[in-house]
Amino acid sequence: MAHVTGDFVRIIDQESELNVLESALADCLSAQGRIVLVEGAAGCGKSELIEAFADRAVSRGATVLFAAGSAAERDVPLGVLRQLLDGLPTLEPPELQEQDSEALMIEAMRELHTKMCGIAESGPVVCCVDNLQHVDAASRRFLQYMARHSRSGRILLVASQTRHYSPLDAEFTTELMRRPELVRIQLQPLTATQVATAAARFPGLLDRERLTDDLYRISGGNPLLLRALASEHTELRPTASAERGAIRPQPGGAYARAVVTCLQSCGQNVLKLAAATIVLGPLTTPALIAQLVGITRTEAAQGMSALKASGLLHEQGLRHPVVTTTVVDHLAPGTLAAMHRDAAELLYESNVDPNVVARHLLDSHAHGPLEDAPPWASGLLRAVAEEAVKGEDVCRAITLLELAHDTCVDAQKRVTVKLRLSTIAWRVDPGLSERYLSEATEAVRAGTVSAAQILPLLHRLTAQGRIADALEMQDRLSAALSDSGRAPTDRGTAPEPAAVSPLTSQSDNSVQLAELGETHSYAALDANTTDIERFLATTTLSTATIQPIVQALITLTCSEEAERCVDWCQVFLEQALGRATPGWQSLFSSMKALVLLRLGDLEGAEEHALESLARLPDQRGSNFAFSPISTLLRARTEMGNYVDAAALVEQSVPDSLHLSIHGLAYFRARARYYLATRQFQAALSDLYEAGRLMKQWGMDRPTLLPWRTEAAEVLLEMGHPQRAERLVLRQLSMVDARNPWVRGTSLRLRAATSEPKKRLPLLQQAIMELRKSGDRVQLARAMADLSETLVALGDPLASLIGQEALALAAECKAAVLHERILRGSLSASAPRAMAESPLDVRGSDLGTTLSESEQRVAALAALKYTNREISGLLHITVSTVEQHLTRVYRKLNISRRQDLPTILELNTLEASAQ
Known part of the structure; x- marks a missing residue:
């Protein structure tokens, strides 16, 4: 039956232990002194047992004296003795001082014991002392x-102590164990x-049968923990915080508070020892913990025994996550x-698996800065990171390398990391990759x-x-080689971007640094597509092969069999x-979107560009993101969205x-949008800026970005056919004009700048080239141009070709082109005045009054670019921009940028790009 004291429910049956104590009390009544330990x-019920026995002893007429030791009062002299004597008002504790002689102390103790024995003659005296391990000396x-003098008196000494508590006075314990009148009661954890x-x-505890397993598993049979679990469950259940039929203790709840009590009662260093078991995990041994x-x-083994006996520790570690949380919180x-x-140091010296050592270094860093990292830490972390990469655990590899970088003191190795x-x-995460690369660049x-x-940075x-x-790094590399006595190579053009650009072959006048190694053989314009596909078929995606794979795919995109690239993109995407x-x-996904756009599949391009963006953690947080964004923008513009x-x-x-290749793609896409929405000056600005950068970087290739023909389309819309013609002719004179797509688009616009009679052969040749290229949108444009030309020449084939162009535009979902064909006003084939439109005389004169730098700044300002944007585009400081504008305003006798002549927008930017 449950025993109740006030609001306290006694949940454990201690009748057998109480019977032992009552037997000792009976002996005491017969003048046979007893000691019960x-x-x-x-948490196993020692205090509960003593209190229950004290109640029974009082009911049998005994005088019960009670005292309890505590860790806080362990150093208070005679503190526990005073607690005992509080039950005997007639007795006072002896006035002893530390300097008193041993004989004087013994005499004082004899006198006090004699008085207590005298009181016991009229009835037994029961001295209950709880928490013996905390009693003052x-x-x-x-x-x-x-x-020592209990055998002949009617005094019963009942004391409790926590097992495995290391600070307990060994002499006192040994003294008790030698006494024949000693009775020992050892409380064990509860069974299931x-x-x-x-x-x-x-x-109030429902579902008892279903809860029993959880109660036993989480409490480990410890009565204190068991009571806390049950009370917490009954408190949480009405609020639905605990599921029906499940015990789920919460951090800071009754169970957690009971855990704290147990930890405090297990002995000194036990909290750190429990923390050590958390840190070491399955490697926990008394030797390592010590x-x-x-x-x-010995202390380590004793502390672990205390934790196991209290139910807080089992073979797998601390019993429950709330126990772990409680230990950490304290x-x-x-x-x-x-x-x-x-x-980490201990395990490294013991030749434990480096992965385990690395985990401890990471955990240390997770709880605070890893200070005084061992000299071997960075190398070990890097080695383990490479294993993680092989195991496809990239996120862990990144975490390991970040810590390897932070613990490395060698500046050059930090760049390598x-x-x-x-x-x-x-x-x-391409955005994260770009950030790391920026940090490495700044470090260099x-x-x-x-x-x-x-070299690897380059x-x-x-x-x-x-x-x-x-x-910039190429220049630094040349300088470094020169300083080391090696002959530097001509910078020539920039190394072609591998894995990101629509073309990775060298330009005809490019001189690569020899140290860059071999350019992949499949990156050339005239590469055999059979060789490319053989390479792709025998290559598996990996960190080492990603760049040549993408180079091969891009080259295939630029070939006459671009449609084959769609399948290969899907292979490597899978x-x-x-x-x-x-x-x-x-x-x-981005590459597949780009090749679909290249083939005129606008819906497919939009779909895969969106897929590409969806797979990025931050859809605008990287330069790379603007590759799929550019494809998406071009597709939606062509579709009229x-x-x-x-x-x-x-x-x-x-x-x-x-500053990146992705910016070029974005400038082109934005220019197409500006052209479609008739923002011609803005379109020209983006295209001329792209052209200027490509020339500056030594990678002016129409296969990469045909900015000249794109700008020619804008100029035709603006009524400047002669300027458009110059750009088209320049593109046709370049080596990339051998490419069917470049040649086809160039010839179409060449025809648009020609007289109607000369257009026919140019458009026929353009259509032939564009059919080879696979670009159905450009083919539809060329056929529409041909249809209108034939109409002007009175040729009956005009209607048939126009219908084919219309069908192609509909198939590609090129809504804007479809509508313009229906209207019969395709801009590139509309009749144009063959004479150049007259320029504003004032505008032409303006160019002679301004320097080249002033013209460029003024032109961009006229296009509504901010000073900061102009600074970034021209690679000058904001202050320099402001100085240029001040001089421009003074020379032109104006006071604000709104008054800048618009002619500057065309003349200056076009001149700088050609």
């Missing part, structure tokens, strides 16, 4: 004296059956970080590094399409989908976008 783990000496019985005694906590092996700040760091981070991070700029360090910058930075590589997935296209144009772009 109650032992048990923290002076009181303990009196209890020891009492124990006893827990089930105890659960039945809790009022080293980690800084105690002896540690001093920085304790876990220091323990993980020390554990950042570059490796950039390479690996691309798999999951800030310090002196060798050519061996610059490779990585090239791979990410950061051409401006790549050129390989990427089979692994945790969202960055690669985004890359191949100007609202969604405008949303793409209106969003902000990264400051560094114009």
Whole structure:
């Protein structure tokens, strides 16, 4: 039956132990003194048992004296003795001082014991002392004296102590063990059956049978923990915080508070020892714990025994996550970080698996800065990171390398680690990869590094399409080689971007640095598509093969069999989908979108561009993101979806976008939108800026970006056919004009700038080339041009060709082109005045009054670019922009940029790009 004291429910049956105590009391009544020592783990009911017996002893007429030791009062002399004597007002504790002689102390104890024996003649005296391990030294000496002289008196000494509590006075314990009158009661944790019985005694506890297993598993049979679990469950259940039929203790709840009590009762260093078991996990041994906590092996073994006996620890570690949380919450700040760091040292010296050592270094860093990292830490972390990469655990590899970088003191090795981070991070997050690469670039700029360090940085910058930075590093590499006595090579053109640009072959006048290694053989314009596909068929996607794979795909895109690239993009996209590589997935989706756009499949391009963006953690947080954005913008513009296209144009772009190949693609896409919405000056500005950058970077290739023919279309709309013709003729004179797509688009616009009679053969040749290229949208444009030309010549084939052009436009979902064909007013084939439109004389004169730099700044200002944007585009400071504008205003006698002549927008930008 449950025993109730006030609101306290006694859930455990201690009748057998109480019977032992009553038997000792009976002996005491017969003048046979007894000593009863109650032992048990923290929370196992020692105090509960003594209190229950005290109640029974009082009911039998005994005088009960009660005292309890505490850790806080352990150093208070005679504190426990005074508590005992509070039950005997007629007795006072002896006035003893530390300097008193041993004889004087013994005399005082004898006198007090004699008085107590005198009181016991009229009825037994029961001295109950709880928490013997916390009794102060002076009181303990009196209890020891009492124990030695207890046989002939009617005094019963009942004391409890926590087992495995290391600070307990061994002499006192040994003294008690030698006494023949000693009776020992050892309390054990409850069994599963006893827990089930105890659960039945809790009022308001529903589903007892279903809860028994949880109660036993989480409490470990510890009565204190069991009571806390049951009470917490009954409190939480009405609020639905605990599921029906499940025990779920919460951090800070009754169970957690009971855990704290147990920890405090298990002994000194137990909190740190429990923390050590958290840190070491399955490697926990008394020897390692002793080293980690800084105690002896005996103390470590004793502390672990105390934790196991109290139910807080089992073979797998701490019993429940709430126990772990409670231990961590009560540690001093920085304790876990220091323990993980020390554990890493211990395990490293013991030749434990490097993965385990690395985990401790990571855990240490997670709990605070990894201070005083061992000298071997960075190398070990890098080695483990490479294993993680092989195992496709890229996120873990990134975490390991970040810590390897932070713990490395060698500046050059730190650059190497950042570059490796950039390479690996691309798999999951191109934006993160770009940030790592920027940090590596800044580190190189800030310090002196060798050519061996610059070379991989140059490779990585090239791979990410950061051409401006790549050129700078190429100059640094040449200087480093020159300083080392090796002959530098001509910079020539920038290394072609591998894995990001629509073309990766060298230009005809390009001189690559020899140290860049071999350019992939499949990147040439005239590469055999059979060889390309053979390479793709025998190559598996990996960090080492990603760049040549993309080079091969891009070259295939530019070939006459571009449609084959769609299948290969899907092959490698599926390989990427089979692994945790969202960055690669985004890359191949973007490439598939680009080749579909190249073939005139506008809906497919839109779909895969959106897929590419969806796989990026931040859809505008990287320069790379603007590759699929550019494809999406061009597709939506051609489809006439100007609202969604405008949303793409209106969003902000990264400051560094114009320094990368992705910026070129975006300028082109935005220019197409501006052309479609008749913002001609803005379109020309983007195209001329793209052309200027391509020339500056030494990569002016129409296969990469045909800015001349794009600008020619704008100029035709503006009524400047002669200017358009110059741009088209220049593009036709370039080596890339051998490419069917470049030649076809160039010939179409060449025809648009020619007389009707000369257009026919040009358009027929353009159509032939465009059929080879596979671009159905451009083919539809050329056929529509041909139809209108035939109409002008009175040829009856005009209607048939016009219908085919209309069908092609409809098939491609090119809504804008479809509508213009229906109207019969395709801009490129509309009759044009063959004479150049007269220019504003005032505007022409203006060009002679301004310097070239002033003209460029004024032209961009007239296009509504801000000073900061002009600064970024022209690579000058904001202050320089302001100075140029001040001089322009003075020379033109104006006071604000709104008054700048619009002729500057055309003349200056066009001249700078050609």
